[in-house]
Structures are given as structure tokens and as C-alpha cells.
Amino acid sequence: MNQSKIEVKDLNLSIGNQHILKNINCKIPSRKITVILGSSGCGKSTLLKSMNRLTDLYPKVKISGDILLNNQGIFGKEVEVTDLRKKMGLMSQRPAPLPMSIFDNVAYGLRISGRKKKLQMKLRVEYYLKVVNLWDEVKDRLKAPASSLSIGQQQRLCLARGLAVDPELILADEPTSALDPLSSQVIEKKFMELKDSFTIVWVTHTLRQAKRMADHVIFMYLGEIIEQGPAEEFFNNPQHEITKNFLNGSFN
Amino acid sequence: MTALSLKRIYQDKLNTVVMIMALTLVIxxxxxxxxxxxTKSSMLFASDHSLxxxxxxxxxxxxxxxxxFLPFIISSIEITILSVIIAAPICFLVAIHLTQYAKHWFVKIMYPVTDILAGIPSVVYGVWGILVVVPLVSDVIAPFFGIQTTGYTLLTGAIVLSIMIIPFILNILIEILNTVxxxxTEAGLSLGSTRWQVIKHIILKKAKPGIISAFGLGIARAFGETIAVLMVAGNVIKIPDGLFSASYPLPALIANNYGEMMSxxxxxxxxxxxxxxxxxxIFLFNLVSRIVIYRLERSL
Known part of the structure; x- marks a missing residue:
């Protein structure tokens, strides 16, 4: 049986009287990169953020349907939402370094979950900064504010910070959209390595990036999923008219 | 050149001149x-009074x-500090609630409420202070500590003053917390923080300079407030020796006496x-607060 990490069932989400996600049904396969593809405003970020219930924060939000993580519903009353969120590292469009030092940014997640041993902390921070290839660039200024880093470095720091709390998934919301091509490449490459150990959901509107990265594609249009499936099938043999138009660029 | 364009150039020049004049006046x-x-007060120095x-x-x-001036200066400082001590936690908690927890519709109701509070004339607060806070202090608070007083005290002034500066500080705090x-918040929550941890470790930290300057501006405001304080603070010339002692802040001194005994x-x-x-x-307080705000805005 195909292992799916996340399963979305009949998800509907509206904010006020705006119906943003319509009857979403999809599966996110384990330890693969699933790309949610679609043009701006189609609801792909909202779908991503409903997976770790950041959508709870939206004013006037209404949600029906269910999302299963490891076959367990995430909206149930017994679900501890902080635990749920910790299982999913988030990268946003623009890096959002916390207002503290480089070191503390990575250590933050460890600290709030109660780990306090100093040496262990140091080792872990170093480890995760190495994972994202940032260690050599920052090892001499770990105490400097995170905002002093370049934007590409900040994004890698945010990745290290997310990885440090030991998540099962990484939710990436167009994490390269604010970066220069070179920094984008670094991040993309990192994710290709990470997919062996993590389930990755990557939101993008860039077709070429989706082609480069996707194992599995979910294509959205105006709040609905039009088509989904393994990347090869999706790109080579699209079934739906809208998908075909999007893929050959005659899309508006 | 057509007449129309000449007229427009003329208008434009005129506008600029008028605007510069207005600006000059303000500056x-x-x-x-x-x-x-x-100039006026320098006569004091000329006649053998050292600073x-x-x-x-x-x-x-x-x-x-x-x-x-020591009694007035001490009165002013004490009444100001006390009022900010009373107002600060209230402003702080309300601002956090409104920006982080409150429902959208509730926030919408609260904005006009704070605006109304900020717009009530000072003298109305003074009258309200006499009607409500003075008896409260003389009949309830002071007896609780075993003290007899008329109710016209340092504490009374500070309570009235704190209620006056709450909407003022609150508005700035809300604006500052909204700039974070x-x-x-999303990043903090994704790392497994609770809402309160996000507020404490991230939002308040990010907003810290702004929060400090909000209270700075509040202090400057409280320091200069005249009528309401004058009406309830007691106005006895001595250095206040406790919360239930009468006090005489500087603005009250000037307002009470200017025009009298000028001989x-x-x-x-x-x-x-x-x-x-x-x-x-007040100038120094405002200046420092503005500098802090300016730095904050630049760093965001």
C-alpha cells in the first residue's frame, strides 16, 4: 500500500463569505517532494497552512472536512496543536528570522520544548547549521542578530531552525520567491537531499521549479484541485484541459 | 505660453510659498x-538666584x-511615575489582548472607545475625579490603610491622570504591536510555541523599543497635564510624604497663580x-521617544 503521510478529505475553508478551498481531497506521499502548483491566489498557501492549523489564526475562518496526519485527524479536540505544529517545519515566502541572535534562532525551538543542557544545545545548533550549509559562514558570529544575515542566509537559517525541532514534514511556502537565483539553487538542492528523511510539501507557482523538484504534483486552480498525481504522469500526460493550458503556458 | 499654463505655474508657486510659510510657523x-x-525667567538668574x-x-x-521649586518638581515626578505605574500594566494587557487574542468585531468596537476616551476634555476628567475618585480615596482606599484624608491626594491625582493617559499609550502600543x-507569529507557532510564548519571546522582543517609547510619550503627556490634576491633587506646597499626602505639581502651580499676586x-x-x-x-522626553521610534521603523 502506498504510504501517505497526510490525507486531506473533503476540506472546505472559507474566510467570511469567501470560499477559498473547495472540496479538497488529496494525499501527500511520505518521504517525497509534493509540489502544490498553481497561480497566485488559488488557495495553495492556505491549503499548506491548514495542514499545521495556522489557519486557526485567520479571523472569521470556517473549516469543514478533515486532514489526517499519520491516519489521525488534526482538528480533533484531543489534538495538542503545539505538538501538531512541531511535527511540521514551516518556511515562509520571505524569511522570518526571530528577533534574536543566529544561535538563538536555532536554539529557540529546543529551548521552548524544555531542552536546556548547554553543551548539547551547542552541538545541536552546530549540527543543524551544518545541515543547511550555513555553519562556515556564521560560526564566527553566532551572537550577531539574525537580521544581519543576507536574505538567502536568513532563509537557510529558518530551515535550520525548523529542522532543529525534529519535524516529520517540511511545509515550504514558496521559500525561494524572495531569493536571488543562486540562493534559490542552494535551497532547492538542499531540499532534494532532505527528501530522503522528510516528507516535503512545496508550494510554488513556478512551473520550471515544479518540474525540477516534484515527485508528486497537486495542481490547483481557483480553490479547487484540478489534477494530481506522480510528477512524470502529470507533466507528460495531463488529463485536464486547464492543466494542459497551464503546462504549455497559454494560461491566464 | 498660454494663459492657462501661466495661471497654473502661478498657482503652483503661490501654493509653495503659502505652504512654506505655514511650515515655518509650525517649526x-x-x-x-x-x-x-x-527671556522672562532669566530675570531670576540676574537677581541672584542660582539654578x-x-x-x-x-x-x-x-x-x-x-x-x-523642589516641592513642585517632586510632586510632578511622583504623580507622573505613579500614574504610569498604574496605567502601564493595564495598557500592556489590553494592547496584547486586542492585537493577539481578541475577535475582529471586538477590536473594531474598541478603537472608537479608546478614541472617545482620548477625546474627553481634561476638565471633565477633573470633575469626574472629584465626584468619584476623591470619595473613593477618602472613604475606601485610605481607611483601608488606616489613614484619614480629605481625598485630595497624590494618589487621587495619579489615578485620574492614569485614566487620562491610558487611551493615549494604548493607541501607540496597538500600532506598534501591529507592525510586528x-x-x-507563524514561525514561532510552527516551532511548537504556545501563543503566549510567541508573544513573550518574539513579539514583545521585536516591539521592545517601540513599547519603551510609547511609555516615554505617555510620561511626557502625564507630566504636562494640568487641569484634571489640579482639581484633585490637593495643591499644598510641600514635598509629598506618601500616597495620601496632598501634592502640588508644576502645571497646577502655574495655572493657579499666574495673573494673581503679580505685584x-x-x-x-x-x-x-x-x-x-x-x-x-517634555521636549527631551519627546525627542528621545521619537528617536527610538524612528530607529525602530528603520529596522523593520
């Missing part, structure tokens, strides 16, 4: 105020030419010197 007003206060004596002597006997990017030599100069102290203090 020079504080300078003019400072200059006139200084040290004026600021740190508590002998206020105008008829003998003694002008020690939402992505930071006493140098009396008006002394009052001008009081005004100068207020002016300089």
Missing part, C-alpha cells in the same frame, strides 16, 4: 515659546523672594521658570 513656534520663557537653588530648594516664599510581521517682584519670572522646566523636560 518656529516651539523656538519662540522657548525663547520667551527663557541649583531654584531646582533643589524647597523654600517657596515669594514674598521674601524665595523660589524653591505576522510571519514571525510681588519676580513672581511672574518664577512662574515662567516653572513653565520652562516643564517645556524642557
Amino acid at each position: 518656529t513656534t516651539p523656538l519662540i515659546i522657548f525663547a520667551s520663557l527663557y 541649583w537653588d531654584l531646582l533643589f530648594s524647597s523654600a517657596w516664599e515669594p514674598t521674601k523672594g524665595k523660589f524653591g 510581521p505576522f510571519e514571525l 510681588i517682584p519676580l513672581y511672574d519670572s518664577a512662574l515662567m521658570f516653572g513653565a520652562l522646566i516643564l517645556f524642557v523636560t
